[in-house]
Amino acid sequence: MNEQQHRDQEHEEFDLSSRESQMKQAHRIEPWLGRTFTCGSCGQEHSVPLRKVVLERGAMAALPFYAQERGLSSLLLVSDGRTAEAAGRKLLELCGEAQLQARQCVLPDDEHGELAADERAVVQLLLHVTPDTQAIVAVGAGTLHDIVRFAAHRTGRAFLSVPTAPSVDGFASVGAPLIIGGFKQTIPACSPEAIFGDLEVLATAPRPMVAAGFGDMLGKYTSLADWELGRLLLDEPLCDLAADMTRQGLELCIRHTADIAAGTEEGLRKLLEGLLLSGISMLLVGHSRPASGGEHHLSHYWEMKFLQAGRRALLHGAKVGVAAVKMAALYREAASLDAEAVRASASQRLADPDYAAPDAARADIAAGYGAIAGQALAENAAELDPARRVVLQRQLAERLSSRWAAVQAVCRAVPAPERLAELLAAAGGPVTEAQLGVEPELVEESLRYAKYVRHRYTIMRLHEWL
Ligand SMILES: [Zn+2]
Ligand SMILES: [Zn+2]
Incomplete structure (x- = not known):
């Protein structure tokens, strides 16, 4: 028996032959280990190199x-x-x-x-x-x-x-x-x-590291919504199985917030399980899209600024948790707009010659990234290309008008910033930028420039059109 057959036999109990049977297992780790299968949701072949x-x-x-x-x-x-x-x-x-x-x-x-x-x-x-x-x-x-x-x-x-x-x-x-x-x-x-x-x-x-893991998971509320925005507005491929797996990991952690906060064995187990489900979801699709959106870009931006200033680094998940609260506030703002208002501001945006040309974006990148602007320019090359930029913007304006109800539903599904803050506080992590140790000026700056950390559609990119 070769290795693959041996593994197949080991996994016989987990049927992954149809979309339905795959979705049924989305909350578990075991069925995916060492498996290669055709995804019933996105049609791609997924392979999980993690075996045990x-x-x-x-x-x-x-x-x-x-x-x-x-x-x-x-x-x-x-x-x-x-x-x-x-x-x-x-x-x-x-x-x-x-x-x-x-x-x-x-x-x-x-x-x-x-x-x-x-x-x-x-x-x-x-x-x-x-x-x-x-x-x-x-x-x-x-x-x-x-x-x-x-x-x-x-x-x-x-x-x-x-x-x-x-x-x-x-x-x-x-x-x-x-x-x-x-x-x-x-x-x-x-x-x-x-x-x-x-x-x-x-x-x-250490307790702050446990709270940070919980913060990294809370960020999935906004990263998953960002992915949905990408699908709705830019036809970005989205795998429902991977998205559901991340969501199940997140919900597992939310259900065990008290245990995680108390640092019980059960709490630590559930948190690590949630984190691993999120990791496996990234393995399925081969990138970090399910787990990393605007909240991560904000966190990466703060990290780079701290690094440039020679400051001591902050815990990744602590930053992501606080950043997720900021993104949830942008989601709530977007959710409150009606189709008419969105249509008006999108056509205004489209007509703005300063925005249509990539020069303003280039200037923004230079201002935000300083010595490392070169890397940010390379990351965003697609939208800085004048011809592609025009096509992209027309499509965005059209979709924002014609699909606003669906976009709004995605925005509404993100919990209120107060709810995320309450969960973070319950787990013992920092909630505000002051508690985290990031100055309000840096937060403001990042809300303008952090969208260029990755060429990825997020609530920050939607927000500038509203
Ligand atoms: Zn898939
Ligand atoms: Zn993370």
């Missing part, structure tokens, strides 16, 4: 057995100063007991006493990857995973994951958001092939 998820007390002990089964006998365990203490050392022992050759690499902190996913960290890790290294194991939170994800992918080593905090949905994803030359960009890399979420280790995660 162990989410329980003592899950780390399953890692050496998995490595043996896979014939991986030489492992590099990568952690930072904090996670080496919380998990790295224990894992090294477990690997030793299983007669595996394992070495520990502890990535040093930067001048702010933290780890950044940048060129420096990547090279520091690569120095430890020797010709005999067969697998690289990330023992840490999101940033550490992104460094390992990139290194494992570029050196062709197997990538295994031990998340030490349920702080982001990026554990299972393919893209590695790295800061290169001060600009945050997501570089295609690979997902881990197995994730060992040890509840004993996760219980040692």
